[in-house]
Amino acid sequence: MVTDKDKWREQFARSRKLERRFTTVSDAPIEPLYTADDLPAFDPDRDLGYPGEYPFTRGVQATMYRGRTWTMRQFAGFGSADDTNQRYKFLLANGTTGLSVAFDFPTLYGRDSDDPRARGEVGKCGVAIDTLADMERLFDGIPLDKITTSMTINPPAAVLWAMYLAVAEKQGVPWAKIGGTIQNDMLKEFIAQKTWVFPPEPSLKIIVDILAFAADNVPNWNTISISGYHIREAGSTAVQELAFTLGDGMTYVRAGIAAGLDVDKFAPRLSFFFNAHNDLFEEIAKYRAARRIWARFMKDEIGAKDPRSWLLRFHTQTAGCSLTAQQPTNNIVRTTIQALAAVLGGTQSLHTNSMDETLALPTEQAVTVALRTQQIIAEESGVANTIDPLAGSYFVEALTNRMEKEALDYIRTIDEMGGMLKAIDRGYPQQEIAKAAYHYQRQVDAHEKIVVGMNKYATPEEIKLDLLYIDEVVEQKQIESLKAVRARRDNDAVDKALATLEATARAGGNLMPPILEGVRAYASVGEIINRLRLVFGEYTDPGYF
Amino acid sequence: MNRKIRILVGKPGLDGHDRGAKVVARALRDAGFEVIYTGLHQTPEMIVNTAVQEDVDAIGLSILSGAHNYLFPEVIRLLKERGAGDIVIFGGGIIPEQDVAVLKAQGVAEIFTPGATIDSIVSFVRKMAEQRNVG
Numbered sequence: 248m249v250t251d252k253d254k255w256r257e258q259f260a261r262s263r264k265l266e267r268r269f270t271t272v273s274d275a276p277i278e279p280l281y282t283a284d285d286l287p288a289f290d291p292d293r294d295l296g297y298p299g300e301y302p303f304t305r306g307v308q309a310t311m312y313r314g315r316t317w318t319m320r321q322f323a324g325f326g327s328a329d330d331t332n333q334r335y336k337f338l339l340a341n342g343t344t345g346l347s348v349a350f351d352f353p354t355l356y357g358r359d360s361d362d363p364r365a366r367g368e369v370g371k372c373g374v375a376i377d378t379l380a381d382m383e384r385l386f387d388g389i390p391l392d393k394i395t396t397s398m399t400i401n402p403p404a405a406v407l408w409a410m411y412l413a414v415a416e417k418q419g420v421p422w423a424k425i426g427g428t429i430q431n432d433m434l435k436e437f438i439a440q441k442t443w444v445f446p447p448e449p450s451l452k453i454i455v456d457i458l459a460f461a462a463d464n465v466p467n468w469n470t471i472s473i474s475g476y477h478i479r480e481a482g483s484t485a486v487q488e489l490a491f492t493l494g495d496g497m498t499y500v501r502a503g504i505a506a507g508l509d510v511d512k513f514a515p516r517l518s519f520f521f522n523a524h525n526d527l528f529e530e531i532a533k534y535r536a537a538r539r540i541w542a543r544f545m546k547d548e549i550g551a552k553d554p555r556s557w558l559l560r561f562h563t564q565t566a567g568c569s570l571t572a573q574q575p576t577n578n579i580v581r582t583t584i585q586a587l588a589a590v591l592g593g594t595q596s597l598h599t600n601s602m603d604e605t606l607a608l609p610t611e612q613a614v615t616v617a618l619r620t621q622q623i624i625a626e627e628s629g630v631a632n633t634i635d636p637l638a639g640s641y642f643v644e645a646l647t648n649r650m651e652k653e654a655l656d657y658i659r660t661i662d663e664m665g666g667m668l669k670a671i672d673r674g675y676p677q678q679e680i681a682k683a684a685y686h687y688q689r690q691v692d693a694h695e696k697i698v699v700g701m702n703k704y705a706t707p708e709e710i711k712l713d714l715l716y717i718d719e720v721v722e723q724k725q726i727e728s729l730k731a732v733r734a735r736r737d738n739d740a741v742d743k744a745l746a747t748l749e750a751t752a753r754a755g756g757n758l759m760p761p762i763l764e765g766v767r768a769y770a771s772v773g774e775i776i777n778r779l780r781l782v783f784g785e786y787t788d789p790g791y792f
Numbered sequence: 793m794n795r796k797i798r799i800l801v802g803k804p805g806l807d808g809h810d811r812g813a814k815v816v817a818r819a820l821r822d823a824g825f826e827v828i829y830t831g832l833h834q835t836p837e838m839i840v841n842t843a844v845q846e847d848v849d850a851i852g853l854s855i856l857s858g859a860h861n862y863l864f865p866e867v868i869r870l871l872k873e874r875g876a877g878d879i880v881i882f883g884g885g886i887i888p889e890q891d892v893a894v895l896k897a898q899g900v901a902e903i904f905t906p907g908a909t910i911d912s913i914v915s916f917v918r919k920m921a922e923q924r925n926v927g
Contacts, residue, residue, distance in 0.1 A: 352805065352806035352807050352857055352859075353806060355806070356806045356833075358806070363835075364806065364835065365806070366859075366862060367805075367859035367861070367862030367863060368805060368806055368857055368858070368859045371857060371858035371859060372807065372857055372858055436808070439808075440808045441808025441810060441832050441833075442806075442807075442808050480811070481810075481811050482811045482815075568811070571906065571907060572905055572906040572907050573907050605886065605906045606886065606888060607858075607886070607888060608858075681814050681815075681818070684811050684814065684815055685814070685815050685818050685819075688815045688819075688910060689910070691909075692909045692910050692911060698907075701907045702909075714888060717858065719861075787831070787833075788831030788832040788833065789831065790829050790830065790831030790832075791814075792801075792813075792814040792817040792818055792829050
């Protein structure tokens with residue numbers, strides 16, 4: 248019997264078609280048409296459930312954006328704490344609903360501003376924080392019980408978090424009333440972002456200390472933001488981003504359990520952080536698959552009892568690596584499509600990149616357009632009116648299933664290597680990403696992948712943008728300010744705290760209490776991290792390419 | 793007979809943005825050059841030490857942290873100090889146009905900014921190699 252589909256297929260085969268491969272941005276092949284045949288075993292109750300219900304394919308809350316719009320959280324930080332404090336106040340006045348701190352490289356790397364390795368980097372890519380004194384100025388006039396703060400910080404996460412806790416104390420805000428996130432995801436550092444200090448094992452131990460301390464003392468804090476963002480920026484495919492991120496999350500859960508923690512006490516505070524790239528449907532499918540994989544893992548494999556432990560809540564940032572230096576205003580359009588993917592995929596919070604970010608840190612004008620993009624999606628486009636609007640689409644469901652399967656295949660490969668730490672040790676995820684990045688670049692150079700304004704529709708005249716410049720004076724001023732803190736603090740108290748810290752590290756105890764003690768005494772990030780380096784040693788780049 | 797050209801791909805500074813450095817390292821290797829990649833988080837001293845020890849013809853520096861105005865001149869200064877001022881320096885990353893001109897005036901042979909193709913980088917290195925083999 249000739250079906251209607253056969254007729255279509257025949258007609259399609261006969262017709263003139265474009266001579267090119269149709270693939271996602273990750274180079275995954277896409278069929279010209281999806282039908283019910285692509286979902287042979289589709290069971291909506293089992294595969295999708297309802298919003299806020301297992302397996303959460305349709306979203307983690309029953310209400311989703313009917314309850315509350317996602318948090319519009321713009322990542323910002325540059326120069327000194329005072330400069331960044333001004334930017335935060337500007338963003339809050341313009342309707343941003345959560346803060347997100349970008350630290351400069353010395354801080355991210357646990358180095359003080361006067362460390363020789365910090366030369367030329369202070370305040371450049373983020374704000375320079377050396378001691379609690381800087382953190383006090385960063386949040387000056389911003390009540391910590393009224394906003395939530397995300398801090399992108401990894402090897403020294405415990406130190407910067409301790410500083411935030413100390414600022415809350417000084418503001419008279421109880422820890423139970425503060426909320427926010429520290430990235431604190433070291434596995435993806437070894438895989439992709441490459442900001443590390445200690446080797447993987449002690450790095451994981453510090454993370455477990457934070458999980459334990461938060462569960463007992465800071466109940467509303469998101470302790471790890473398990474991140475795919477940087478994996479994708481490093482050049483991975485969407486499936487690799489999904490697989491390595493969830494693989495990292497699974498490793499943290501198992502490490503917490505192995506350390507004797509009750510999974511339902513720490514798992515509800517784990518959150519995720521994904522990239523939003525240009526391929527709209529691939530991204531939406533990725534978020535939906537992520538929720539389902541995580542729910543099944545936590546409930547069925549780990550046996551977590553609290554439904555909050557099964558939820559994959561996530562922040563999204565649009566893809567910096569997709570932006571072009573050429574015709575930079577086009578980046579507004581790319582960012583809009585990417586932000587749309589995040590919203591259609593059910594994100595809990597979102598950062599939209601500014602059009603000028605391939606050139607420099609964003610100006611106020613560029614940041615405003617980026618924020619307005621989110622506001623237009625939320626309040627004009629209508630896409631947030633109904634929950635998970637693409638559910639039941641043959642294409643989106645088939646793509647969700649395929650990405651789930653391919654991610655699980657990767658996770659199985661990693662398990663067979665003996666887990667993520669072993670896989671990292673062998674350079675497996677690193678090399679998979681490097682291969683994918685090279686493949687993509689080759690495709691762009693061969694015009695198999697089009698980048699508008701760069702390898703197609705290029706124009707000779709460059710659009711000039713006003714760029715944000717960080718004055719070199721920032722570094723000198725920051726070093727002087729650090730010197731002044733060292734001169735006026737009680738140095739005996741600092742020495743005592745650092746000695747306790749080292750002893751605790753050697754004894755394998757929880758490092759959060761001695762770090763807090765050090766921070767309160769105005770010990771610097773570098774002093775604390777250098778002391779721990781004596782105990783834990785240092786990781787160096789194996790340099791796979 | 794032409795000897796094989798050796799290129800050091802260096803990643804100075806504290807940032808971990810090594811996607812570009814690795815793509816370029818691979819591309820130069822595929823194009824037949826001998827490529828040494830330093831890995832991340834190198835100081836200018838470490839890069840210059842490796843360059844001198846490995847007797848390279850050129851150093852490609854990848855900088856996306858904003859510290860290019862310090863790092864490029866520092867590498868050039870240290871190379872001169874070690875009597876290796878003939879090593880060609882090129883680089884890439886997030887480097888604003890007005891800085892490119894300043895860096896070139898300070899002795900950086902070429903700067904590749906976002907959107908540069910692999911082929912443009914490979915042909916730059918090839919041309920540089922021909923000149924060195926002649927000279």
